[in-house]
Amino acid sequence: MMEAVQIRHRHLLDLEDWSASEIESLWRTTDAMVEVMQRKVKKVPALQGLTIVTLFFENSTRTRLSFERAAKAQSAEVLNFAAGGSSLSKGESLKDTLKAIDAMQADLYVVRHGVAGTPHQLSRWTDAAIVNAGDGRRAHPTQALLDGYTFRQGFRGFDGFRGKRLVIVGDVMHSRVARSNIGLWTKLGAEVVLCGPRTLLPTELGHWPGVQRCFRLEEAVEGAHAVMALRMQRERMQSGLFPSLSEYQARYQLTAKVMEHAHPDALVMHPGPMNRDVEIEGVLADSPRSVIEQQVANGVPVRMAVLYSLLVGRAR
């Protein structure tokens, strides 16, 4: 079914060491998966006989289900390990816990953990493949892959990333989604502008090649081809880093009016889940400018392609 891909990685820990052509190869596999999901029977035998374990040390029903669907649509078995109820809470070490889980002899683990670097650490303790489903504030590579894939689909005639301008608005500091997207888009030749209150835009990110910081939203979106609003985590609002909610809305909410400053065909994006009328105007999210539903729709095909590429389509 699938054309040969040349991905040499055993794991998807982050995108830093994936080349632009490896990413393009993964997206071509995604194209094939999008086609599978448009069939009447949305199931192929590609991963028959293989076992995938989801290891979520941080809760995320939605991301877990997306991986579970991506695995089952390719006929893999899935086991879910929700770490809350496990022996970790009984004082066992992370390594011993993984060794115990590794006795399941899974072919691939999908790992989410609140501590940055945990998936990397786990990859040293098992022979199975590891997919990072989010670690601390560090990386969330499948989210960036699906965001980038959505842009690559060529809505409104945009062709490729080179010379394009992505604006990311909001709480960049706490966002692994922002970090993974910055890495991906700049690698592919786009410029990234980060926008938000000064307290939420880490200085060092502004020093990355191809990245700028900007504290005024109208100015930031000037000439942008895509603008992505980040989720505001209400639980972080008390931290002292944030302005008041009404001040945030006044200055940084992404609205139809703000989008008038962007490229006339610019895409509105959001990684979800949205707080409507907090970080993004509800009507804008539902407008023709928005590709948010498309991002959501691409989650399963991109994850199908990741699982397929690591387990079956990998260069050896």
Add this chain to the structure above:
Amino acid sequence: MMEAVQIRHRHLLDLEDWSASEIESLWRTTDAMVEVMQRKVKKVPALQGLTIVTLFFENSTRTRLSFERAAKAQSAEVLNFAAGGSSLSKGESLKDTLKAIDAMQADLYVVRHGVAGTPHQLSRWTDAAIVNAGDGRRAHPTQALLDGYTFRQGFRGFDGFRGKRLVIVGDVMHSRVARSNIGLWTKLGAEVVLCGPRTLLPTELGHWPGVQRCFRLEEAVEGAHAVMALRMQRERMQSGLFPSLSEYQARYQLTAKVMEHAHPDALVMHPGPMNRDVEIEGVLADSPRSVIEQQVANGVPVRMAVLYSLLVGRAR
């Protein structure tokens, strides 16, 4: 395997708009499913390649497992979404949550929600089929279908619903099981008598065609062909609508003695889970009059028939 059924509905939201012949058609499919579940290998390939997602915004391990078994016995894939741990609790709208889940591209959602009408609303936002597994106090159609199917099995020679008399005893006000059974049995030509304390028998239900209210249990069961005790929800006992537990037991507990007033072959029913010796005498539940185990046994075959009829056997 299955004879042609002529169900024109895309969803099972409630039974109001299902005709008597559609219900009979679904029960004929149930007959075939009962036969499947008596085989040594209780699995058929009817739903191979299809994906069913359970969306339980209200917890119910038992009902969820019953649907999961019904799906897997027909070789469907099942994904479980327990809404407690989801993004809904992070302030996302119900519609955005469903859109995100709908990216799983499921063929059918089984939905339970505390707010009446939610499954109907969801049916407008997705192309997938929806089965209502209980919404607020409004409807629980698969429970009524299994209760009715149990009566239709013809225990003690009863043949059909016309001219029969069903008594429902207890907290009718809060019961979606009662509402769905009232609708089903009266549609098929039975009379329904509601019995319980005045505070728990809504006046308007007494005005439905074929329905009466009665406040004395011995009188209510006079000539009844089936008597169904409803579960007493202990957590509602403090609400002021209830008499004391001992007063309730004295006046409305369904006992062998009370059943002496009913038709000599009358069936004792309960939708479960039972509080033995609260709303029903324990020995009566275990007596030959009781078809409670049969109701429980019919849960999976009826749900198999619902899934099959909506996904495969539907008129187009």
Add this chain to the structure above:
Amino acid sequence: MMEAVQIRHRHLLDLEDWSASEIESLWRTTDAMVEVMQRKVKKVPALQGLTIVTLFFENSTRTRLSFERAAKAQSAEVLNFAAGGSSLSKGESLKDTLKAIDAMQADLYVVRHGVAGTPHQLSRWTDAAIVNAGDGRRAHPTQALLDGYTFRQGFRGFDGFRGKRLVIVGDVMHSRVARSNIGLWTKLGAEVVLCGPRTLLPTELGHWPGVQRCFRLEEAVEGAHAVMALRMQRERMQSGLFPSLSEYQARYQLTAKVMEHAHPDALVMHPGPMNRDVEIEGVLADSPRSVIEQQVANGVPVRMAVLYSLLVGRAR
């Protein structure tokens, strides 16, 4: 694939009534399962079409997953019933709950319960097979089977159980793992020495044939062929039965130094999860003496053999 086994039991409730040759037969099946799990595709169709329900009234993610993997590796369907969220908490009786679950028409239940004897009780209420995954302090037969299987694998040339000496160290009183291992090893001709503070070594266990108690660790391990440290449950430390943590570590922690008193080839074992440097020295657990990783690795194959033997390979 499998040679004929002659296990006459319908259930695995405990090992008391399993003969030595039945256990050996189950371990020969385990040998075949170990081979399956070394293949590239770790899945066989042995239990295709069968349904296994895990019924965990006590939480144990790891043991549940091990059974789930063992079932899915043989192509069985698995349904998980976590009893916390169930109707049991709504006042329903255990028997009624099981009757409701039994409507799933499962072929086998894997049951864990905090009350000793529950799996035996359930076996009287269903036609399905029951596997005890731990009941109170009574038994945990699959753990003992995997511990024994690990010893039988013949590390360092040990051949068989007759004349061998197993030492179990720690909180024997609260340990179903200890009780099941005592029964298994003595049945196969080994001697068992129990070691720990006097308050944690029940007098009656010292009267079992082939079992001794010993309160000094160096003395207990004298000439031992295997030494198993039991997990210290921190939540039990306040109970008054325990010495202080530092006193416990000083007198009963299993260390490399203590192991110098044992047979030079003696195996170090632990049923997991470990508290490193509490009941066992961390470096000892990782040393070549330790077969702890091997125990962990044997969990799935032993449970595969149990499921296979009860469902397919049973004498009839």
